[in-house]
Structures are given as structure tokens and as C-alpha cells.
Amino acid sequence: MEWIFEISNFLIGTCLASHACVIVERAGKEDFIFSRSKCTNCNQQLCLLDEIPLISYLVLKGRCRYCKVHIPCEYFFTEFLGGFAFSKINFSNIHGVYTAIVLFSLLLTAISDYQVQEFDIILVLPALVISVLHIMNNLNSISIIGFIQFFPIFLLLLFEIIRKKCGSGDLIVYLILSFYFSSKLANLTFLIASITLLIIFFSNKMSEKQPIAFIPFIYIGLIIQLLCK
Structure with missing residues (x-):
């Protein structure tokens, strides 16, 4: 019966991921709680059948039902990742x-x-708040090995921020992963994210001067870690 539990969570995750896209797009601009979703091109309000995560994208073949403009595949991919991210959570x-x-x-x-x-x-x-409270409530469980795993990566990220080679957001995410989960999981997550980024970088021949968003790769690495636990 565990597979039923995981499928249910997967569906919940796709819905959460879909709404996350709406929040980011509308934050500070318009209501993202009570208002209905609409096409960003023609502003036509979407019906409920158009808002079913994953399925709507496939049925509509990645296009708006009304203006036929292509819907970025990133939305489908985000919903897919969201499903896996929440699939093993015990709510x-x-x-x-x-x-x-x-x-x-x-x-x-x-x-x-x-x-x-x-x-x-x-x-x-x-x-960040939840992770800080979590580490404060579990200070007695911090081991020397955990500190050794955490401190060098923390210093490296701090050094790279000073050199302006990476953003402070990467360090914030690393602290959250280390404090809430563990330093080991955070390090492996960053390792997977780095390897994935390098593969895409060399396969697409991206410019070295082109800004690269690293946090999405971190999130993919985190999902892999959670699924393997």
C-alpha cells in the first residue's frame, strides 16, 4: 500500500509546484491566492481542466487552449520535480x-x-527560520564529524561570495540544508548539483560569462537525496 501513499503525495506535490510557479510570477504584482490562473499571453482566465498539473500540459500539447501560444516546458518540468520532492513526506x-x-x-x-x-x-x-529552530533544538546531537563536514564547505562558499564568484543565496540554501537535514546531505546535494551543472554546461556549450542559476540544480540534487533515503 506504500505505493498508493507515494502516488497521492506525488499528485499533491505537482499541485504545490504548479502553485509555486504562480506565486513567483505574481508576487508583489497581483493576488495569487484567490484569483484564478490565466494565460500570460492573452490573459484569458483558465478553466479548471486547464489547471490540472502535468495532464493539462500533455492534453493541450504544451499550448494555450485560447491563443495557441506555446507554454514553456519549464512549467511541466517544475510540476514533475515537485511531485517527486513531496512523494515521500509523511504529512x-x-x-x-x-x-x-x-x-x-x-x-x-x-x-x-x-x-x-x-x-x-x-x-x-x-x-531558514525552521532550519535555525531545528538546529537550535538539536545542538546536543551535533557531532565532530558533522562539524568537519560542514565547516570547510561553509568557508569555501563564503570565500567564493567574497570573490563574487557565487551568490549569497547559495550559502543560505546550504545553511538550510545543513541545519534542517544534515551536513552530509547538504554536501552530497551540492556535489550532485555541481556535476549536473557541469554536464549541461559542456553539452550545451554555454558561455562562461552567461549567468547560471545554481539553486535549481541544488533542488534537483536535494530531490535525488530524499528519494534515495
């Missing part, structure tokens, strides 16, 4: 709820970073 206990909030907050951050290569601190604030 019946408080820790599962906290984990869902952290994942949703990081998803908002990743989407914003992908779209504009920056994010508002308010998007990541819930995850």
Missing part, C-alpha cells in the same frame, strides 16, 4: 509538515532563481 506528523514547508520554500527560491537569477529573501525565509 500526518509535524516533522513532515515542517519538511513540506522547507521544500516548498526552497522550490519558490529555485523557480525565482531560474527565472531572474535572484530571489526575494521572503521566499526562503520560512525554510
Whole structure:
């Protein structure tokens, strides 16, 4: 019966990811809670059948039902990732709820970073607060090995920020992963993210001067870690 539980969570995750895209697009501009979704090209309000995550994109063949403009495939990919991100969360206990909030907050951050290569601190604030409270409540469980795993990467990211080779957002996300999950998981997540980025960088022959959003790759690495636990 576990597969039913994971499928249900996957569907919940796709809905959360879909709404996360709406929040990032409308934040500070218009209501994203009570207003209906609409096409960003023709502004036509979408019907409920057009808002079903993943399925609507496939049925409509990636185009708006009304103006036929192509819908970026990034929306489909984000919903797909969101499904896997929440698939193993136990929403019946408080820790599962906290984990869902952290994942949703990081998803908002990743989407914003992908779209504009920056994010508002308010998007990541819930995850940061929860992670700080979590580490403060578990100070006695911090081991020397965990500190050794954390400190060198922390200093490296700090050094790269001073050199302006990476953004401060990467360090904030690293702190959240280390404080809420573990330094080991955070390090492996960043390793997977770096390898994935390098593969895409060399395969697409991207320009070295082109700004690259790293947080989406971190989120992919986090999903892989959570699925392998």
C-alpha cells in the first residue's frame, strides 16, 4: 500500500509546484491566492481542466487552449520535480509538515532563481527560520564529524561570495540544508548539483560569462537525496 501513499503525495506535490510557479510570477504584482490562473499571453482566465498539473500540459500539447501560444516546458518540468520532492513526506506528523514547508520554500527560491537569477529573501525565509529552530533544538546531537563536514564547505562558499564568484543565496540554501537535514546531505546535494551543472554546461556549450542559476540544480540534487533515503 506504500505505493498508493507515494502516488497521492506525488499528485499533491505537482499541485504545490504548479502553485509555486504562480506565486513567483505574481508576487508583489497581483493576488495569487484567490484569483484564478490565466494565460500570460492573452490573459484569458483558465478553466479548471486547464489547471490540472502535468495532464493539462500533455492534453493541450504544451499550448494555450485560447491563443495557441506555446507554454514553456519549464512549467511541466517544475510540476514533475515537485511531485517527486513531496512523494515521500509523511504529512500526518509535524516533522513532515515542517519538511513540506522547507521544500516548498526552497522550490519558490529555485523557480525565482531560474527565472531572474535572484530571489526575494521572503521566499526562503520560512525554510531558514525552521532550519535555525531545528538546529537550535538539536545542538546536543551535533557531532565532530558533522562539524568537519560542514565547516570547510561553509568557508569555501563564503570565500567564493567574497570573490563574487557565487551568490549569497547559495550559502543560505546550504545553511538550510545543513541545519534542517544534515551536513552530509547538504554536501552530497551540492556535489550532485555541481556535476549536473557541469554536464549541461559542456553539452550545451554555454558561455562562461552567461549567468547560471545554481539553486535549481541544488533542488534537483536535494530531490535525488530524499528519494534515495
